[in-house]
Amino acid sequence: MSGFAPAGDPVIPDYGDVSQCVANNDLFCADWFAAQWPEVFQPALLEHILMTVLAIAIGFVISFLAAVLAYRKRWLTAPIGVTATILYTLPPLALFQLLVPLTGLTLLTVEIALVCFTLVILFRAVLSGLTGVPEDVKRSARGMGMDQGQILRRIELPLAIPSIISGLRIATVLTVSIATIAAFVVDSGLGSPILKAISSPFNTQFIGAGALAVLLAFALDALLTLLGKALTPWTKARS
Amino acid sequence: MTVKTRSTSSSIPGTCCDARTTTPRRRSPRPRRSGRPGHRDGLVTRRRALTGVAGAAGLLALGACGTGGSTGSGAGSGSGAATGAGGGSASGGSGVITVGSKGFSESWINGELYAQALRARGYEVDLKTNVGSAELIDAAQQSGQIDLYPEYTGVIVMTLAGEEELMDTGEGTYDFARRFEADRGVTVLNATPFENKNAIAVTRDFADQHGLRTIEDLRGIGDFTYSTYPENVSGGQGYDAIVAAYDLPNMGLQTLSIGLNYQALEKGEIQAADVFTTDPQLLRSDLVVLEDTKNLFGFQNVVPCLRTDLLDRVGDDVPELLDTISSLMTLEAVQAMNSASAINRLDPAQVAQRFLEANDLL
Numbered sequence: 001m002s003g004f005a006p007a008g009d010p011v012i013p014d015y016g017d018v019s020q021c022v023a024n025n026d027l028f029c030a031d032w033f034a035a036q037w038p039e040v041f042q043p044a045l046l047e048h049i050l051m052t053v054l055a056i057a058i059g060f061v062i063s064f065l066a067a068v069l070a071y072r073k074r075w076l077t078a079p080i081g082v083t084a085t086i087l088y089t090l091p092p093l094a095l096f097q098l099l100v101p102l103t104g105l106t107l108l109t110v111e112i113a114l115v116c117f118t119l120v121i122l123f124r125a126v127l128s129g130l131t132g133v134p135e136d137v138k139r140s141a142r143g144m145g146m147d148q149g150q151i152l153r154r155i156e157l158p159l160a161i162p163s164i165i166s167g168l169r170i171a172t173v174l175t176v177s178i179a180t181i182a183a184f185v186v187d188s189g190l191g192s193p194i195l196k197a198i199s200s201p202f203n204t205q206f207i208g209a210g211a212l213a214v215l216l217a218f219a220l221d222a223l224l225t226l227l228g229k230a231l232t233p234w235t236k237a238r239s
Numbered sequence: 240m241t242v243k244t245r246s247t248s249s250s251i252p253g254t255c256c257d258a259r260t261t262t263p264r265r266r267s268p269r270p271r272r273s274g275r276p277g278h279r280d281g282l283v284t285r286r287r288a289l290t291g292v293a294g295a296a297g298l299l300a301l302g303a304c305g306t307g308g309s310t311g312s313g314a315g316s317g318s319g320a321a322t323g324a325g326g327g328s329a330s331g332g333s334g335v336i337t338v339g340s341k342g343f344s345e346s347w348i349n350g351e352l353y354a355q356a357l358r359a360r361g362y363e364v365d366l367k368t369n370v371g372s373a374e375l376i377d378a379a380q381q382s383g384q385i386d387l388y389p390e391y392t393g394v395i396v397m398t399l400a401g402e403e404e405l406m407d408t409g410e411g412t413y414d415f416a417r418r419f420e421a422d423r424g425v426t427v428l429n430a431t432p433f434e435n436k437n438a439i440a441v442t443r444d445f446a447d448q449h450g451l452r453t454i455e456d457l458r459g460i461g462d463f464t465y466s467t468y469p470e471n472v473s474g475g476q477g478y479d480a481i482v483a484a485y486d487l488p489n490m491g492l493q494t495l496s497i498g499l500n501y502q503a504l505e506k507g508e509i510q511a512a513d514v515f516t517t518d519p520q521l522l523r524s525d526l527v528v529l530e531d532t533k534n535l536f537g538f539q540n541v542v543p544c545l546r547t548d549l550l551d552r553v554g555d556d557v558p559e560l561l562d563t564i565s566s567l568m569t570l571e572a573v574q575a576m577n578s579a580s581a582i583n584r585l586d587p588a589q590v591a592q593r594f595l596e597a598n599d600l601l
Contacts, residue, residue, distance in 0.1 A: 010568070010572040187368045196586070
């Protein structure tokens, strides 16, 4: 039944002409980028945002719980910190690839790796925010009759917000960057067009995807800054 | 830097690269197609290193998923293990077909052709692009992480089966590949009319001047220079092997990144160059491909390799559809698609989509 497929009579579609810019591989071909935006770059950008936000959200929840725990039980600080640091020092690509046998070529693999890299930053940010609350402030809260939970929610956490936000900003910018490597595992995110252009270098594709990653990092950073300001109105009043 | 080398690198998508860094198989490693154009490019070199890491991990994956997935029946459970995160309960296995592609543009397009056409027939398809070299993607298929991927018959014979003696015909190569894969639970469907392999090209002027038609004709025409990529000097199809097989002491060597061959030929810096037969640049330049009368380069038609147990859970329409796609993959069609990728810079998915639309497969 099998053998060589008889040569069919394929209709070869017209793939269109190439602009001079594309043919010369000039630095940036706006016409090409605009044409590829809806099918290539916009979906890649949205996937990248999703990957980043998901990793930061999960990483934050884990780090937050770990930091509160370490704040209560100080002896846990060192083991948690060391674990997070070890995860952080792993080369991202190696971590991605080490996870592949366990979780496959999937978004789960990517997210596990991305979350691992946020932990050390976010854990330390939350913890240092909490430990940075002046002792006399906590004493006066206790003097007002607050219990430990109330002090945490109403005194310590609000005062830790600036530190937490600055940790989130660093972690977010880092994650936007590392998520481009995720393209080695899943065909997703801004790393995907970059990866596809590596074997056949095309400047517009590198610069387009790279610039989008940079802009995304700036935008998320600015959003977090605004969020921090909104959450700490008293700092504005004070200054 | 990249600006200058664009025309160089645009040849890559046509090449068929199993980053063959890892196969010291028996005595002769046959580093066939190990060439990724532009190896000297830092990025590409780095990328290969990365692929190496991926390779190690992928082989680990083989073990992990082999054990993890062995509870169910065959491919279903295997791909369930591999794609479990995304697909959840894919292990029941009726719906999802996992299609893979290798680490270069011609394979990306091919994978998209399979995936998009299958989706249009109502199958749920999970496409894993850029899985890697022949060894890697084969390991992934054997472990059930991938149901279907396009492979080159010569690569199956030389790399996967480790054969040293090549077959004399494309049919012989195909038959060997089919039997080899059948024993491992993989069904090889019809081969494409086109093939993509190494070849020696000269300019038309040079060919006319010396009356060249075959590689043998190069003997005794006086000294001339041949260029290939640096990784392809020794090995079964490298410079040394060509000189030995065709007895060409008059053939000098200059190693160049693959895409640079074309410029160097046109400038007359070299007279003969190692090219890939589906390279879009080959179309654009006025070159003559010399016939490989001694069959040094083997045969490299593409076959859809699919896990035999997949055939049990899908309809006959799947092999029929794949055969239809294969029959449409003539040299002209594949060159046009590679060109759309390398010259027009379209995404592999776009290239495949337009081709399928034009041929009423979507």
